[in-house]
Amino acid sequence: MITLELAGVNKIYSGAYEHQVLFDINLSFESKTCSAVVGESGSGKSTLMNIMGILDTPTSGEVIIDGMAVSKMSKKQMAEVRNKTIGFVFQFHYLLPEFTVLENVLIPHLIHDKNKSKQTIDRARNLLDMVGISKLENKMTTQISGGEQQRTAIARALMNNPKIILADEPTGNLDSVTTQNVCGLFSEIKRQFGTTFIVVTHDRTVASHTDRTIEVSDGRVISDRLNKDA
Amino acid sequence: MLPLRIAIRFLKSGRGQTALIIFGIAIAVSVQIFVGLLIIGLQLSLIDSTIGNKPQITIRSSGDINTIKDWDTIISKIQEINGLKEISVTATGNALVPDGNITLPILVQGFDFQSADQIYGISDSIYKGERMKSLKQVLIGRDLAEELEADIGGKLPILTPEGGVNIFEIAGFYDLGVGSINKSWVITNLTTSQRLFGYGDRISEIIMTVDQNRLFDADKIALQVERIVGDKDIEVTNWKDQNEELLSGLEGQSISSGVIQGVVLASVVVAISSVLSITVLQKSRQLGILKAMGIADRDASLIFVFQGLIIGLIGAVVGVALGLGLLYAFNTFTASPDGGALIDLYIDYNFIIRSWVIAVASSTVAGLIPARRSLKLNPVEVIREG
Numbered sequence: 001m002i003t004l005e006l007a008g009v010n011k012i013y014s015g016a017y018e019h020q021v022l023f024d025i026n027l028s029f030e031s032k033t034c035s036a037v038v039g040e041s042g043s044g045k046s047t048l049m050n051i052m053g054i055l056d057t058p059t060s061g062e063v064i065i066d067g068m069a070v071s072k073m074s075k076k077q078m079a080e081v082r083n084k085t086i087g088f089v090f091q092f093h094y095l096l097p098e099f100t101v102l103e104n105v106l107i108p109h110l111i112h113d114k115n116k117s118k119q120t121i122d123r124a125r126n127l128l129d130m131v132g133i134s135k136l137e138n139k140m141t142t143q144i145s146g147g148e149q150q151r152t153a154i155a156r157a158l159m160n161n162p163k164i165i166l167a168d169e170p171t172g173n174l175d176s177v178t179t180q181n182v183c184g185l186f187s188e189i190k191r192q193f194g195t196t197f198i199v200v201t202h203d204r205t206v207a208s209h210t211d212r213t214i215e216v217s218d219g220r221v222i223s224d225r226l227n228k229d230a
Numbered sequence: 231m232l233p234l235r236i237a238i239r240f241l242k243s244g245r246g247q248t249a250l251i252i253f254g255i256a257i258a259v260s261v262q263i264f265v266g267l268l269i270i271g272l273q274l275s276l277i278d279s280t281i282g283n284k285p286q287i288t289i290r291s292s293g294d295i296n297t298i299k300d301w302d303t304i305i306s307k308i309q310e311i312n313g314l315k316e317i318s319v320t321a322t323g324n325a326l327v328p329d330g331n332i333t334l335p336i337l338v339q340g341f342d343f344q345s346a347d348q349i350y351g352i353s354d355s356i357y358k359g360e361r362m363k364s365l366k367q368v369l370i371g372r373d374l375a376e377e378l379e380a381d382i383g384g385k386l387p388i389l390t391p392e393g394g395v396n397i398f399e400i401a402g403f404y405d406l407g408v409g410s411i412n413k414s415w416v417i418t419n420l421t422t423s424q425r426l427f428g429y430g431d432r433i434s435e436i437i438m439t440v441d442q443n444r445l446f447d448a449d450k451i452a453l454q455v456e457r458i459v460g461d462k463d464i465e466v467t468n469w470k471d472q473n474e475e476l477l478s479g480l481e482g483q484s485i486s487s488g489v490i491q492g493v494v495l496a497s498v499v500v501a502i503s504s505v506l507s508i509t510v511l512q513k514s515r516q517l518g519i520l521k522a523m524g525i526a527d528r529d530a531s532l533i534f535v536f537q538g539l540i541i542g543l544i545g546a547v548v549g550v551a552l553g554l555g556l557l558y559a560f561n562t563f564t565a566s567p568d569g570g571a572l573i574d575l576y577i578d579y580n581f582i583i584r585s586w587v588i589a590v591a592s593s594t595v596a597g598l599i600p601a602r603r604s605l606k607l608n609p610v611e612v613i614r615e616g
Contacts, residue, residue, distance in 0.1 A: 055522055055610050076526060083524025090613060094519035098239035110232040111525050156523075168613070 003196045004029040009061035021047045022219045034197035036207035039216035049200045053166045087157030091169035095141040102137035108159040127155040147178035167199045183209040233529045237536035252545040258498040259549020264556045269487040271576040285437035286469045293463030297432035313444040318345035321423035322434040326389040340423020359402025365422045367401040371412030375403045502596035510600045518612025531601035538597020546589040
């Protein structure tokens, strides 16, 4: 079953001069798969991720998420899809430093439901347990290490049980051991929750842990292959 | 509610900045409270000394005969007027009292004692002796008593313009707080004065007070009285017509107080807006990720409105306390030459509540400007910048 589909997506930035970043991208992502989008810096992979995460809109073409065309969504609907259907993990994790680890994990839930039941808190705690930082739940996010912050961000991305997790350079700031751990965590989450993972990375090692590698260069998909070893 | 929770955390995370802005609001509100209440107190004491314990509307005859005949009919007609408090009548006449070889001019004020007492507070002003109990007794003021070296129970001969001499007994001394009154008024019963001057059952004036909260409507009420009486030989005057200079002074004070308060308020709004706008920049990372995670634009904006509301609430409470403290300090450390307070303290709760509500509302409105800025924040830019 296809969870996310891009059909003829182009992205042109217009300003002092026009600059096309993406050229006629056609991609579809099956549910419960883990795909890597690789490419050099400036290849357009981050723009692609922003469009897939409806943080940005394509100049032309269509993005279909869970059967719904993004072009037909209102701003409010887009925010709702970002909240419930997509989980984001960014290179710089973007935790809220004013909140504790547990509170950060709860925020995606609190965005759509102001009440936090015991069940909700239990779920957040289970996620922290799963990413291995349950002991840190009451720490402020500024008091934990980079790897722990990234684990918190992963737990947060999973909070609303999204169908898709978009991870932009999730290991970009991590050492090789932590990178291995995070990759292992992604496989575990995919297995447990049946989540579709799309990981944008320039790290071929990270890509090798996924089911499929899509290579982007100069805004075009130049190769799209399944990883045998994954 | 998430926006409120985030607003509180944002404020807590920038404690120094939050304290500073709350302090700013508090100072502004305290200035408003201090200046406002000081001016209200000043105005009230001015008004009180001008029209307190005095009639605020007076009906007198403007015809050839300076007395009013059907006064009880007039009273029965006007007593239903909304806003009128006390109504009394006086029979007044000029006379003289001998003082050795000279005579002193006096004004005999014949009162219906009970109702006039409500207006002038005569009973409370008697500092020696007691109120008159018979038609042959009178009250005289402090200054006259001193001039005549009179005693309680002593005799007071009164010479009327017609040449008659009537001897009265001094029942008591009063002090109504105004030298000219204390020197000239000889207070008698209404009937005594009517007989003394040969008025029959006629009177000189119908005197009235208005409700405390309608003092400044005295002219409108007087107009109503005039309309109801409907007699061209009857003249109705009110305290506002007689004190135009005082009124323009009070108005000037009110305007200057309003201007000060307006300027202070405007500076508070600008200060809060600019500080919270800086917060939008400071917290752009957080806002960006919240937007990426699907927070609605409305909720993201609410964070700043709540911040404005919270700092407004706290700042205004502190400001009111500070303002009242300043006022008490001012009242304690400044004194008039006689040792009393320079200005009587008047705590106008309505004014305080109104100032508080305006400060909180302005602070909340000030939060709308950064709230609008937050709408324009694009999460992609924040994420791209890292």
